[in-house]
Amino acid sequence: MHKIINSLLETDLYKFSMGQAIYHHFPGYETTWSFKCRNEDVHFTEEMVEEIKHQIKMYCELRFSEEELKYLSSIQWFKKSYIDFLRLWHPRYEDFTFGTNSPCGLTIETNGTWLNTSMYEIPTLAIVNEVYFRMKYDYDKLMLSFKDRLDKKVEKLVSGEYNIGVFSEFGIRRRLSAEAQELAIKELMRDDYKGSKFVGTSNVYLAKKLNIKPVGTMAHEWIMCVGQGNHKHNPAYSNWYALDAWVKEYGVLNGTALTDTITTDCFLRDFKLTYATLFSGVRHDSGSPFEWGDKMIDHYNSLGIDPKTKTLLFSDSLNFEKADEINSYFKDKVKVAFGIGTYIANDTDVDALNIVMKTTACNGMDVAKISDVEGKGMCKNPDYVHYLRRTIAWRMEH
The missing domain is CATH 3.20.140.10 (nicotinate phosphoribosyltransferase)
Structure with a gap:
């Protein structure tokens, strides 16, 4: 091969x-x-x-x-x-x-x-x-189905059937192939959409090759390792340690905070005025996007920050139809952007x-992610997950 x-x-x-x-x-x-x-x-x-x-x-x-x-x-x-x-x-x-x-x-x-x-x-x-x-x-047959599906979804962006605003391609980790990902990005790089705008890819190699914007800030590993890798830390404060270190490195640059590593509710305890001001927005990766978005808007309002100055980036198992619904719901309330992966880079007749x-x-030491929904976490030690949940619960209740 x-x-x-x-x-x-x-x-x-x-x-x-x-x-x-x-x-x-x-x-x-x-x-x-x-x-x-x-x-x-x-x-x-x-x-x-x-x-x-x-x-x-x-x-x-x-x-x-x-x-x-x-x-x-x-x-x-x-x-x-x-x-x-x-x-x-x-x-x-x-x-x-x-x-x-x-x-x-x-x-x-x-x-x-x-x-x-x-x-x-x-x-x-x-x-x-x-x-x-x-x-x-049969890879050639998969590519034919990939191209057919890609053509149809792009047509719906061009016609305005899907109006998803600003979106990027996030699909390298689950792409069908390098060839398929590059083809999809080239197809999406057009300027005749009525209510959508393709702005970039997370794949740095293809961003350089195709002269488009590379996009991406932080992943769950950052909060997990910074917050839980130091054995002196209370892991219920993982977000504070992670945000603090990020701001020391980047200041106001490169700032989209990921909220759901140890639940968004716990994240909001640390996402106070300074961090909410410095970070340009937040990323959604689990749970109801509508409930999460409303929660973030309420949080910004409670801090005296105009939500319209901030971006909600949605990246959880999206397709254009879901993105259209989310964009329509939050229109005029807050800036919205989407990172769409598998649906763009690996949509074929096979799952x-x-x-x-x-x-x-x-x-x-064990580290774990406690997502906003069951099933997205991964840890080898159930005892550690139980301990982490207890520390979060103690903090939230006290």
Whole structure:
């Protein structure tokens, strides 16, 4: 099979945003990441597992070019010290452990510094996806169905049937293939939409190649590791520690806060006037988007901040129809934007994989995400999840 990942830029922008903050503030943190396939009917064959290992080995041979580093340095918030670090940085195959002892037939774990292991998540998931779909199905037929569905959804944006305002493509981790993702972005890069505007992609490599905006700020790992990786911290204050470190690194730049790592209600206890002012907006990733959005608008109003000056970024399992509903509901109340992934990058006649790679330990201690809904978290130790829930409940009640 051809090489799937061809550049170290071929990852989400927020990996670099978090990477710089990790480099400057938490360079000694160590993390463990674990792969999980949530589909119950998916099985990776031995041949697939070997191909995945081969692809990751080739990924680990990549290095940044000076042209790529020059591109990163053109992004306003990246500093020369971090660019110099990336000049020396490369993935280490020794950080990966592979196995077959799981219901889906594939286990992947990475261990090492947070600086390293954080960077492996997105390329690994992109490789697993593309290997699976190319080896399991007739890929050419899948691409035909992908193109057909893409044409139809773009037609609905052009006609104005869907009016979704500002949106970006977030699909690299679950894309059908690199070819499919690039095709989708090229199709979306048009200026004849009536009520929608495509503004960029989280894939830095394609943003550079196609001369569009790279987008992305922070992920759950930031709040989990900053808030729970220091054993002296009370994890119910994870958001405060994470927001504080982010502001120290970026000030008012690059500020979209993720709310649901240990529940949005707990997040709002720490998202007071200073942070709510400094951050340009917040991102939704679980639970009812309408209830969440209303809650955020009420919170901004309670602080004396005009919600219309802030952006609500929605990114939870979206399609154009859902985005249209959300955009219509919040119109004239607040700025709205969408990050849409699988629906753009892997919409075919076959169901997409629901695969994740999550931080499961930091500095030798369990870490966990307590989402706004059941089923989105991942932790190897149920006792730790119980402890985390108790600390959150104690804080909320007292």
